[in-house]
Each structure stands twice: as structure tokens, then as C-alpha cells.
Amino acid sequence: MKRIILLALLLLLTTIVFSCSPKAENVQGNNNSNTSFLSTSDEENDEDLESSSSEGLDNFAGCKFKDGIYSATVDYNNLETGYSATYTLDVDVRDCQVVQINFPNDGYLDDDHISYADIDDDGNASVNGEDGKTYQIQIEN
Numbered sequence: 001m002k003r004i005i006l007l008a009l010l011l012l013l014t015t016i017v018f019s020c021s022p023k024a025e026n027v028q029g030n031n032n033s034n035t036s037f038l039s040t041s042d043e044e045n046d047e048d049l050e051s052s053s054s055e056g057l058d059n060f061a062g063c064k065f066k067d068g069i070y071s072a073t074v075d076y077n078n079l080e081t082g083y084s085a086t087y088t089l090d091v092d093v094r095d096c097q098v099v100q101i102n103f104p105n106d107g108y109l110d111d112d113h114i115s116y117a118d119i120d121d122d123g124n125a126s127v128n129g130e131d132g133k134t135y136q137i138q139i140e141n
Helices: 001-019 044-054
Strands: 024-028 034-038 068-078 082-095 097-102 123-127 134-140
Touching: 034 044, 097 123, 097 134
Parallel strands: none
Antiparallel strands: 024 034, 068 082, 068 134, 082 097, 123 134
8 A cells, every 4th residue: 555655656746847847849940930849758758648548459450550750741730820831750650640740859749739640541640739730741651
């Protein structure tokens, strides 16, 4: 019983420490305009992925995209400003879903900023972001 309480306290302390860390990253777009993106620690990411991946393992048994990092063409569109751009970026795939979009300066968008999106057999996914931003993803085969 004491061990469970100690583990719970350790988990709570870890969550507090990582939630207080700085999160802002800037990404330089192809057209030399700055767009702000946020990032979180790898530990938070792993916890989120572990909890979500156990929910539907059987649903993705036939997926041709194994868990990992893939290069992709990402069409970004901000409906609020009308700005759009196309980037070649790495995306993190788990359970046949895009769960993270990575940027060259070590910034990334994860489940704090985008919704997970199913990948079709051709490697396409439609990711919704904050404030009406969308990301049309085509994983390179």
C-alpha cells in the first residue's frame, strides 16, 4: 500500500514539474514569416501515447503504416487569417494515426494542439488544429 502511495506521489510530482516548464517554440516558414508553435516534454508525450494506444490496438492491425517517424508533405491552412503554406516535415505515427507534427527546430505539435487523425491506405490524413488551423498530410511512401 505504501508503494502505491509513493508511486502516486511521484507521478503527481512529475506532472507538476513538467507542466511548469517553458513550452514556446518558433518555427520559420518557407516564406520567411514566423508562425508560433508550442512543444511539450517527451515524457508527457509518452504518457499520452501510452494511454491512447491501449484503447484501440485491435482496430489498426491491418494498417500499412507501422509506428514511427515518417517524412510527409504538410499543407497548412489558417482559416482565420487565410494564410496557407506547404512544408516537408516529419510526422509521428502511432496506431495508424498522425499523433505529432515535428518541425526542423525541434518544435512540434502534439495532442495539446492538434487532434489525432486516422491515416488512410494512401498515407493521407486530415489533422485539425487550434483556432481553425488545418493540416492536410501526405506521408511519403
